[in-house]
Amino acid sequence: MARIVHRRGLGLLRNARLRRAGGPRRGRRPALRASWAENGSPRNVVVASGTGSGKTECFYLPILADILREAVHWPSTNGPAGPGEWNARRKQWQHGRRHEARPAGMRAIVMYPMNALVNDQLRRLRTTLDSSESLAWQQNELRGNLIHFGRYTSQTELPGHPEEDRGRRRWKEYAGKIATGWESVGEDLRSSGGWPRPDGAEMLSRWDMQAAPPDILVTNYSMLEYMLVRPIEADIFEKTREWLAMSPDHDAVGEFRRRLDQ
Secondary structure (H helix, E strand, O other): OHHHHHHHHHHHHHHOOOHHHOOOOOOOHHHHHHOEOOOOOEOOOOOOOOOOOOHHHHHHHHHHHHHHHHHOOOOOOOOOOOOOEEEOOOOEEEOOOOOOOOOOOOOEEEEEOOHHHHHHHHHHHHHHHOOHHHHHHHHHHOOOOOOOEEEOOOOOEOOOOOOOHHHHHHHHHHHHHHHHHHHHOOHHHHHOOOOOOOOOOEEOEHHHHHHOOOOEEEEEHHHHHHHHHOHHHHHHHHHHHHHHHHOOOOHHHHHHHHHHHO
C-alpha cells in the first residue's frame, strides 16, 4: 500500500508537470520511502541536511502526493470559479470556492517561526501550483478543481469581519491592486512566484480561508496560536474536522482528528 500511495502520487506530480517542486533526487528518495510504512500508514520523519539540499521538498512531495491521491476522486465543480464577494441580500460573505462540490479542509499545515520564511514558502507554492501550466493540468485532470494554498499571517488581508463596510472597501482596493499588478509585472516575477495570481489556486483573503480552508495552510507559530483561540477562525478547524469525519479512517486522519478534538 505504501508503494501505491507514493508511486501514484509522484506519478501524478510528474503528469501535472510540478517540476518546480523538485523531483525525487537521490537525497530525497530515502525521505519519501520513509514517509509511509509498508502497510500504507504514514510515519513521522526527521530530515537533517545542509542548506539548499532539498529538505523542503522532502515534506512537500509527500504532502502533494497524498493530496493528489485524494484529488483524483474529487467531484466535478459546479461551474466556473468566481471571486469572493459580499452578498448584500443575505448579508453574508460568499467565498471564491463556492462552485466546488468537494469538502474544504486543511490537508496540511506548514509552520515557520517567522514571516520571511513563510513568504519564501509562498513563492515555492506559487511556482508549483499556480503556474499556467499547472493550473491547466489541475483543471483538466481534477474535474475543474484546484489544490488550494494560502498564507495566514499578520500580512494576510483582511482582519476583522466582512460585515464591516470599511473592511470590504479595503478588500476591493487590495484585490484591484493584485489584479492590476499581475497584468503589469513581467514574466520573470510571475514565474518566480514573486507576485500573487489573482485568479489561481492561492487564497488571498482571510475571509475566504475562514469560510473554505485551503488544502495547504502556511503560517507561523504565533498566528496559529491566535487562530486556535479566536472565534473568527473557529470554522477553519471545524470544517477540517468535518472533512476528516468523511475521510477514510486510516492512521493519519485518526491522529489529525484526535489532535483537533483536544
